[in-house]
Amino acid sequence: MDxxxxxxxxxxxxxxxxxxxxxxxxxxxxxxxxxxxxAPAASADSRAARSMAVHAGDILRSATVHPDLDSALADRAxxxxxxxxxxxxxxxxxxxxxxxxxIADLAPANPIAIVxxxxxxxxxxxxxxxxxxxxxxxxxxxxxxxxxxxxxxVVAYELMLAGGTAREGAPVPEFAQAGEVExxxxxxxxxxxxxxxxxxDNPDHIMFALRAIFGRSGxxxxxxxxxxxxxxxxxxxxxGGALTLQSKRAAGRKLx
Numbered sequence: 001m002d003x004x005x006x007x008x009x010x011x012x013x014x015x016x017x018x019x020x021x022x023x024x025x026x027x028x029x030x031x032x033x034x035x036x037x038x039a040p041a042a043s044a045d046s047r048a049a050r051s052m053a054v055h056a057g058d059i060l061r062s063a064t065v066h067p068d069l070d071s072a073l074a075d076r077a078x079x080x081x082x083x084x085x086x087x088x089x090x091x092x093x094x095x096x097x098x099x100x101x102x103i104a105d106l107a108p109a110n111p112i113a114i115v116x117x118x119x120x121x122x123x124x125x126x127x128x129x130x131x132x133x134x135x136x137x138x139x140x141x142x143x144x145x146x147x148x149x150x151x152x153x154v155v156a157y158e159l160m161l162a163g164g165t166a167r168e169g170a171p172v173p174e175f176a177q178a179g180e181v182e183x184x185x186x187x188x189x190x191x192x193x194x195x196x197x198x199x200x201d202n203p204d205h206i207m208f209a210l211r212a213i214f215g216r217s218g219x220x221x222x223x224x225x226x227x228x229x230x231x232x233x234x235x236x237x238x239x240g241g242a243l244t245l246q247s248k249r250a251a252g253r254k255l256x
Contacts, residue, residue: 003163006107008034009152010072010079012127013118017042021052022149024059030156035063036072041118052149069115069130070182077110077175078103078218081123081131082151084144092212093134096158103133104162106218109172114155119148129208130182132215175218184224185211187231194238 009027014020020042024035037044044060053060066072073079080103083093094102103112115131117123128134137146137154146154189207192198198206219227237245 002031003104003107003112003159004031004033006110007032007112007114007159008036008072008076009156010036010038010069010113010115011040011148011152012038012069012115012123013041014148015041015119016148017044017046017048018052019119019148020044020063021049021056021060022147023152024049024053024056024063026149026153026156028056028059029153030160032156032159033059033062035059036113037063037065038069038072039067040065069127070179073113073115073130073178075111076113076178078106078133078215079113079115079131079178080133080135081115081128082117082135082137082155083122083128084136084139084146093136096135096137096155097162099133099135100155100158100162104159106172106175107163109174110218113178114159116148116151125204129204129211130178132178132181132211132218173218173220176221176224180221180224181214181219184219184228184231185214187228187235191231191234191238194235196238 009023009032011020011023014023014037020037020040021044024044027033027035035044043049044063044065049060050057064072080099106112114135115123115127117127123131135155137151139146185207188210189198189203192206193200193203233241
């Protein structure tokens, strides 16, 4: 399967114009064209970017610029963050080859985004929370950090290979877009705080676990509607609706 029209490459806050140009060249080498820049500190239209892009100037010219990661991911169903570091929010990262095989099978019905952090320190924890899955590129432990454009090339190469082995014709669930899932998670987090399941001052730890669960499984629109309904009902119950429910039960009336 050709994944070239299914995958967007998102560079968060890139620092060096040359890396943007090199990333564009890597995408063209591997047959991809959707390049998105989030709050870039460097310009895709600079001499350095054009020089490093060589014959991928069309990729640079068509690259879109977004003020934040949410807007860059708004039309995507699956967002995959890249990381080489360890930590609480990074422990579930999959090897790049296993990761791209999984998302290649989902790509026929679900637009994908691969998200890369800036050259100096990679994606922040908050940016990782916006991703449904995480991938890492295995490297020598003495020096695990890759140049941004090198990382883009490795992932694009693996995606090109995985596209050739994706299961043609297999039924693929269509997942809700990232923006819709993010809105549901916001409602769910508020509701879980209301019922006392999450501490108001630090809800992130459990919410990240929920994001990981939903990211691995994916959410169809029907499932998203159900979860939105659960969140609304929990919040309503916590804000006084429990008394109404007790009254209905005592009177033998239907709850809904």
